[in-house]
Amino acid sequence: xxxxxxxxxxxxxxxxxxxxxxxxxxxxxxxxxxxxxxxxxxxxxxxxxxxxxxxxxxxxxxxxxxxxxxxxxxxxxxxxxxxxxxxxxxxxxxxxxxxxxxxxxxxxxxxxxxxxxxxxxxxxxxxxxxxxxxxxxxxxxxxxxxxxxxxxxxxxxxxxxxxxxxxxxxxxxxxxxxxxxxxxxxxxxxxxxxxxxxxxxxxxxxxxxxxxxxxxxxxxxxxxxxxxxxxxxxxxxxxxxxxxxxxxxxxxxxxxxxxxxxxxxxxxxxxxxxxxxxxxxxxxxxxxxxxxxxxxxxxxxxxxxxxxxxxxxxxxxxxxxxxxxxxxxxxxx
Numbered sequence: 001x002x003x004x005x006x007x008x009x010x011x012x013x014x015x016x017x018x019x020x021x022x023x024x025x026x027x028x029x030x031x032x033x034x035x036x037x038x039x040x041x042x043x044x045x046x047x048x049x050x051x052x053x054x055x056x057x058x059x060x061x062x063x064x065x066x067x068x069x070x071x072x073x074x075x076x077x078x079x080x081x082x083x084x085x086x087x088x089x090x091x092x093x094x095x096x097x098x099x100x101x102x103x104x105x106x107x108x109x110x111x112x113x114x115x116x117x118x119x120x121x122x123x124x125x126x127x128x129x130x131x132x133x134x135x136x137x138x139x140x141x142x143x144x145x146x147x148x149x150x151x152x153x154x155x156x157x158x159x160x161x162x163x164x165x166x167x168x169x170x171x172x173x174x175x176x177x178x179x180x181x182x183x184x185x186x187x188x189x190x191x192x193x194x195x196x197x198x199x200x201x202x203x204x205x206x207x208x209x210x211x212x213x214x215x216x217x218x219x220x221x222x223x224x225x226x227x228x229x230x231x232x233x234x235x236x237x238x239x240x241x242x243x244x245x246x247x248x249x250x251x252x253x254x255x256x257x258x259x260x261x262x263x264x265x266x267x268x269x270x271x272x273x274x275x276x277x278x279x280x281x282x283x284x285x286x287x288x289x290x291x292x293x294x295x296x297x298x299x300x301x302x303x304x305x306x307x308x309x310x311x312x313x314x315x316x317x318x319x320x321x322x323x324x325x326x327x328x329x330x331x332x333x
Contacts, residue, residue, distance in 0.1 A: 003090035003114030004330055005105045006080050007134050008122045008285060010095030011070035015062040021054035027097045032133035035196070057288075064291040072287035073098075075317050076122070079285070082323045087330055090114050096134050103141050106149075116150050118333045120326075122284050124158040125224040127189055128197050131156065154329065158224040159231060162328060166321035167228070168235040171279055174313040175236075180273040181244050184232075185261045185294060186225045187282040188247035190254045194222055205257075222257060228281055248280075249289055265298055269306030276302070279313040284322065286315045 012023035028034055028045045036044070061070075068074045073095065080093040090112045094105030109117055119138045123130040135153050142151050157163045175182065195203045197219040208214065209223040217223040226245060233243050248261035268276060278298065280290045295312040302310050316322040 001090070001113045002116045002118070002333060003092065003109035003112065004083070004087075004333070005092050005094055005102070005109060005117055005119045005138070006076070006083070006122060006326075007094045007096060007102060007105070007119060007138075008072060008076045009130070009287070010098035011072050011287070012058075012061060013099060014069075015058050015065050017054045017058045020058040020061060021050055023098050024054055024057065025050060030097075030129070030133055032136070033129045035128070035190075035193070060292045061288060063296065064288060070287075071291060072285050075285040075315075078318050079323065079326070082318065083326050083330070086323065086327050089330060089333070096130075096137065102134070102137050103145075106138070106141055106146060110146055110149060115148070116152070118152045118154065118330070120154045120329065123282070124156060124163065124228065124284070125186075125221050125282060126156040126197070126219050127221045128193055129189065132197075152333070156218075156224060157325075157329070158228045160325075162321070162325045164228070164231045164235055166316055166319060166325050167281060168232050169321050170316045170319050171232065171313055172236060174311065175277055176275075176309070176311055178275065179242070179277050179309070179311070180275045181242055181268065181277075182238065183261075183264065183268075183276055183278045184225075184229045184243070184245045185248050185278055185280050185298075186245065186257075187280075187289060188250050188256045188260070189221055190252075190256055192254065194220060194257070197221070225282070232281070248293060261294075261298065262301060265302040265307075266305045268302065269308075274307050275309040276307065277311040277313055280315065283315050285317055290315060 012019040025045065028049060029041060034041050064071060066074055076093055080091055084091045090109055092105040092108045094100050094102040106117065121131050121134045138151055142149060191205055194205060198216050199219060200216050205222065209220065209226055229243065229245050246259045246261040246264045247257040250256045250260055278294055280294060283290055299310040
């Protein structure tokens with residue numbers, strides 16, 4: 001019997017500092033997120049980050065929290081329910097961090113008699129801090145608790161035609177008739193993550209990311225994001241001059257992918273780009289990074305720098321084309 005485990009990132013259980021601290025500890029202690037030796041990671045998190053960040057993050061979460069709870073978890077539950085209604089395969093939902101956990105998601109499917117599970121990561125682009133950590137966590141649980149079941153994992157879907165169609169349609173529905181630039185803001189990564197996932201070990205973060213598909217691009221987050229941007233641009237038939245891409249959510253002092261979204265918000269008005277629309281294709285569900293970091297803080301920074309119009313374009317969330325795409329993906333399992 002087959003089953004589907006949809007997996008998203010996750011959120012704290014509430015906006016309390018205690019719950020946010022617990023969530024951040026689980027998230028940041030992941031060796032695929034902060035990829036330094038354990039003792040150094042433990043010191044950084046317990047002595048430098050957790051004494052201060054939970055309070056600030058709790059305040060940010062409180063600004064975007066819904067009465068049902070976390071927007072990301074709430075939307076993900078609705079998506080899972082819609083997928084359930086359109087397929088005969090058992091479907092469960094899990095978060096990589098927080099609740100519902102991957103452990104409980106697998107247990108839920110096993111209790112229904114499922115012996116083959118497709119672990120479907122709701123991340124369009126491959127990254128060790130998203131796709132890989134979900135796979136490793138699921139494998140660890142399966143090996144320790146359910147050795148008799150089998151797991152399969154989806155491949156990144158950043159360039160699949162019906163995903164591009166769903167994303168493009170979602171953007172078009174909110175895109176104003178007049179704008180100076182459509183900014184694609186993707187979640188950032190440390191540059192070393194790109195090099196670590198390069199199977200050839202030769203990545204120099206160069207122009208190869210913009211060229212034709214190469215074998216190494218199967219794990220290259222940078223290439224995959226630029227590919228998504230270009231395919232959407234073509235689908236929407238927009239001039240290249242009106243498209244720009246950046247990376248957000250930088251953490252720490254290590255080199256991260258550039259250009260940085262927050263810097264772009266400061267610079268655009270000075271370059272004549274005063275009416276912009278912003279979309280975050282690395283996320284399929286609206287969350288802290290989209291609602292608070294972009295829609296709230298990003299708009300504030302852009303307008304303070306001289307911007308005139310800032311349109312935030314929501315994630316696909318529960319759009320019918322997105323649900324249809326997931327159903328199509330499941331049908332091949």
